Amino acid sequence: xxxxxxxxxxxxxxxxxxxxxxxxxxxxxxxxxxxxxxxxxxxxxxxxxxxxxxxxxxxxxxxxxxxxxxxxxxxxxxxxxxxxxxxxxxxxxxxxxxxxxxxxxxxxxxxxxxxxxxxxxxxxxxxxxxxxxxxxxxxxxxxxxxxxxxxxxxxxxxxxxxxxxxxxxxxxxxxxxxxxxxxxxxxxxxxxxxxxxxxxxxxxxxxxxxxxxxxxxxxxxxxxxxxxxxxxxxxxxxxxxxxxxxxxxxxxxxxxxxxxxxxxxxxxxxxxxxxxxxxxxxxxxxxxxxxxxxxxxxxxxxxxxxxxxxxxxxxxxxxxxxxxxxxxxxxxxxx
Amino acid sequence: xxxxxxxxxxxxxxxxxxxxxxxxxxxxxxxxxxxxxxxxxxxxxxxxxxxxxxxxxxxxxxxxxxxxxxxxxxxxxxxxxxxxxxxxxxxxxxxxxxxxxxxxxxxxxxxxxxxxxxxxxxxxxxxxxxxxxxxxxxxxxxxxxxxxxxxxxxxxxxxxxxxxxxxxxxxxxxxxxxxxxxxxxxxxxxxxxxxxxxxxxxxxxxxxxxxxxxxxxxxxxxxxxxxxxxxxxxxxxxxxxxxxxxxxxxxx
Numbered sequence: 001x002x003x004x005x006x007x008x009x010x011x012x013x014x015x016x017x018x019x020x021x022x023x024x025x026x027x028x029x030x031x032x033x034x035x036x037x038x039x040x041x042x043x044x045x046x047x048x049x050x051x052x053x054x055x056x057x058x059x060x061x062x063x064x065x066x067x068x069x070x071x072x073x074x075x076x077x078x079x080x081x082x083x084x085x086x087x088x089x090x091x092x093x094x095x096x097x098x099x100x101x102x103x104x105x106x107x108x109x110x111x112x113x114x115x116x117x118x119x120x121x122x123x124x125x126x127x128x129x130x131x132x133x134x135x136x137x138x139x140x141x142x143x144x145x146x147x148x149x150x151x152x153x154x155x156x157x158x159x160x161x162x163x164x165x166x167x168x169x170x171x172x173x174x175x176x177x178x179x180x181x182x183x184x185x186x187x188x189x190x191x192x193x194x195x196x197x198x199x200x201x202x203x204x205x206x207x208x209x210x211x212x213x214x215x216x217x218x219x220x221x222x223x224x225x226x227x228x229x230x231x232x233x234x235x236x237x238x239x240x241x242x243x244x245x246x247x248x249x250x251x252x253x254x255x256x257x258x259x260x261x262x263x264x265x266x267x268x269x270x271x272x273x274x275x276x277x278x279x280x281x282x283x284x285x286x287x288x289x290x291x292x293x294x295x296x297x298x299x300x301x302x303x304x305x306x307x308x309x310x311x312x313x314x315x316x317x318x319x320x321x322x323x324x325x326x327x328x329x330x331x332x333x334x335x
Numbered sequence: 336x337x338x339x340x341x342x343x344x345x346x347x348x349x350x351x352x353x354x355x356x357x358x359x360x361x362x363x364x365x366x367x368x369x370x371x372x373x374x375x376x377x378x379x380x381x382x383x384x385x386x387x388x389x390x391x392x393x394x395x396x397x398x399x400x401x402x403x404x405x406x407x408x409x410x411x412x413x414x415x416x417x418x419x420x421x422x423x424x425x426x427x428x429x430x431x432x433x434x435x436x437x438x439x440x441x442x443x444x445x446x447x448x449x450x451x452x453x454x455x456x457x458x459x460x461x462x463x464x465x466x467x468x469x470x471x472x473x474x475x476x477x478x479x480x481x482x483x484x485x486x487x488x489x490x491x492x493x494x495x496x497x498x499x500x501x502x503x504x505x506x507x508x509x510x511x512x513x514x515x516x517x518x519x520x521x522x523x524x525x526x527x528x529x530x531x532x533x534x535x536x537x538x539x540x541x542x543x544x545x546x547x548x549x550x551x552x553x554x555x556x557x558x559x560x561x562x563x564x565x566x567x568x569x570x571x572x573x574x575x576x577x578x579x580x581x582x583x584x585x586x587x
Contacts, residue, residue: 188451195457196443196464197435199429203437205563206426213386213424214504215412224447270428332520 008195012273013186020179024172031172035158035283040178041240043279046263047272048232050191051325053261054270055198056225057205058108059116062123063260068142068252069096070237072130072137075145075247080136085148088139089238093231100230101223109224123257130249142248145241148177157243174243181239182276185232188273191230202224233260266307268314277316337400339364339508339539340385346393347380354380356563358394362541362556364507365391367534369542369550371375372560373583376523378543379421382512385541386418387411401509415507419497420515421543431477431496434485435468438503471499475529491522498529508539521544527553551575557581 008014020040027033049063073092077083107118130137137143147156155161155177157170168176192198200221203211211218241247250256259282266276285303289296311318338361347355352571355377357406362368370378383389385396387408396403398414406414417438426434443464449457472478475495480488488496494514501509515523527549534540534553544550550557559566559580567577574580 191451191453195453195461196440196445197447197450199433199437200434202428202441203426206428207424209388209420210406210500211437212408213388213412213418214438214500215409216437217407217409228447310518329499 010187010190013183013190016186016273016276017183020183023179024175029130030157030169030171031176037078037157037171037175037178037239037243037286039283040182040261041236041243042173042263043276043281044178044182045278046267046275047182047185047189048229048236049260050264050269050272050306051190051192051201052225052229053231053264054268054275055162055193055205056066056201056222058222058226059112059261060121060226060229061116061257061261062118062121062126063229063233064197064202064254064256065123065126065252066096066100067131067237067240068126068231068247068249069099069259070234071145071247071251072143072237073234074144074238074241076136078242079144084150085238086150087241091175091240093234096234097231100227104230105219105283106227108219108226119255120254123252125296126311127249127252127254130252137192137249140249142246144246145244148239150240155242157245177245178239181236183278185236186272186276193272197221262304266304268316268317271314271316274314274316278314281315337397337584338362339399340541341397341400342385342394343397345381345384345391345396347377347384347389348392353563355384355560358560358563358565360558360565360568362508364539365534365537366555367540367542367553368556368558369544369554369557370560371544371550372566375562378560379512381481381565382418382510382541382543386416386510395413400454402461407558412504412506414464414505416563417501417504417506417508419501419511419512421512421516423493423497425485425493425497426483427492429485431480431483431485431488431492432465432468432472434496435471435499435503436464436501439467441504444507462477468503471502474502474532475499476525491518494518495526495529498533502533502538506538508541509533510541510543512543514542514546515544516550523549 023036027196049060052058052060073095074085074088077088078085103122107115108116125248129311131140147154155173157174159170159173161168161173200211200216203216204218204221208218237251240255263278263282264275265280267276268274285300286296289299292299307315340362342361343359345355345358346353358381369383372378372561380389384391387403388405393500398411399418403411443460445460447458469478469481474483475498477492477495477499480492485493498511498514515526518526523546530540530553540551542554554571557567557574559574561583566583567574567580
């Protein structure tokens with residue numbers, strides 16, 4: 001039975017759901033919940049970025065730009081124009097998708113370092129615009145964002161809620177919401193990967209020339225996955241803005257872009273569960289290392305370097321290979 | 336009726352080197368048409384030109400009467416041309432059957448919406464695609480590898496897998512670039528049978544190959560290249576008796 005479970009298509013999703021809903025047993029205070037919520041939102045962003053980087057093999061060093069655009073579109077529309085959260089999120093995501101398509105068409109013709117530089121520039125430009133359009137964005141001082149609302153129902157970290165008889169405070173409610181969002185994000189990503197479109201994307205990574213001669217319009221698929229990953233980033237940026245209640249242009253900044261890409265590479269390119277692990281580890285490390293005070297950054301860098309040297313495929317794929325080998329050994333011993 | 340593939344005055348220069356120079360020939364539908372010649376004669380360059388990976392410096396190629404000058408490789412695939420490579424191009428990040436299913440890309444009707452929500456239309460499409468891919472893998476003789484990772488397969492099996500992928504698109508013409516390279520005698524004999532089977536189904540086959548026994552046995556017509564130029568063109572019988580070919584290639 002265990003074997004049949006391991007073969008299941010949605011195995012990873014089930015495991016993730018169990019972890020996400022069991023996690024509250026280990027979360028003791030609102031700070032823990034806040035951290036877990038941030039992790040879930042960022043993990044969902046990275047799952048989208050992984051479609052581009054891990055599966056289609058195209059890099060983006062400017063993805064925080066799309067994350068920031070989503071966050072600011074939500075911020076501006078909900079606080080200045082009285083829009084409700086869901087329409088702001090959806091319209092924002094569509095607009096960001098269009099922006100990604102327009103900039104993606106020309107820059108995705110580039111390869112390797114050139115593509116890195118171009119996407120880096122896209123991120124910078126977006127951050128500069130957010131910094132300078134003071135009238136709309138509040139400039140470097142940032143802007144407040146109202147709580148997330150659906151049909152007049154408000155999800156605020158300071159509220160209290162009743163879900164099927166369970167008393168939840170705001171932080172707990174936000175965590176559950178973010179967990180469900182992450183599950184949906186993973187489900188959609190897995191559906192995309194395991195499909196003709198997903199095969200076409202992976203073939204762009206595996207052998208672009210093979211993809212072209214069997215009829216895959218590689219330019220079109222690169223644009224498509226760039227747009228999809230930008231939409232992921234934008235939607236998660238919108239949620240992040242609501243959750244934080246206050247945003248600054250830093251959400252679109254270089255540091256955030258690098259953080260996203262590091263999560264993908266560290267966790268394991270092309271492994272959806274891997275990049276989620278990457279997101280968790282990179283959000284958790286600074287908390288764990290805080291005790292080292294001024295050595296924190298040094299330790300952080302050292303851990304990243306060592307992981308990349310000794311686990312070049314990323315955390316989860318390396319662990320999976322090791323466990324797989326062990327299980328084979330065991331099975332071999334029995335036979 | 337005009338020929339399936341018509342090549343006229345084809346020229347490809349890399350810097351000052353003419354890899355292909357003034358090459359003209361035509362391939363009729365249903366033929367097995369082979370291109371032979373010593374190393375560096377321009378055979379692979381010719382294939383890259385025909386399949387749209389290179390743009391000709393001069394001259395023109397027509398597929399079913401249509402000029403291919405402005406067409407991308409994927410657009411040529413839409414018009415029924417598929418190929419394999421001398422340096423195999425297999426997606427090592429996918430399983431064997433996924434590689435073949437990729438070959439059926441053009442036959443699939445799925446959009447982002449049916450994909451994201453895994454609607455029944457997509458599942459039906461995928462099921463028939465998988466069945467057809469499994470059939471083709473059986474046909475080329477690597478049916479036992481279905482869900483094996485491509486990276487775990489042997490060289491000979493990958494060569495056959497690449498042919499299965501090319502066939503998955505139901506091509507009118509398939510270009511095989513040195514399919515027998517690196518194969519032993521038994522595998523080569525199996526390959527010869529496979530090429531015959533493909534030709535018997537009515538698919539036109541263009542072949543670049545060094546193995547003379549294989550080429551002479553299965554080709555309807557041959558093109559002999561030397562230093563990028565056409566040395567001779569004709570039936571295997573004519574080629575075998577052509578004094579130029581004997582001098583330059585078969586070594587007298």
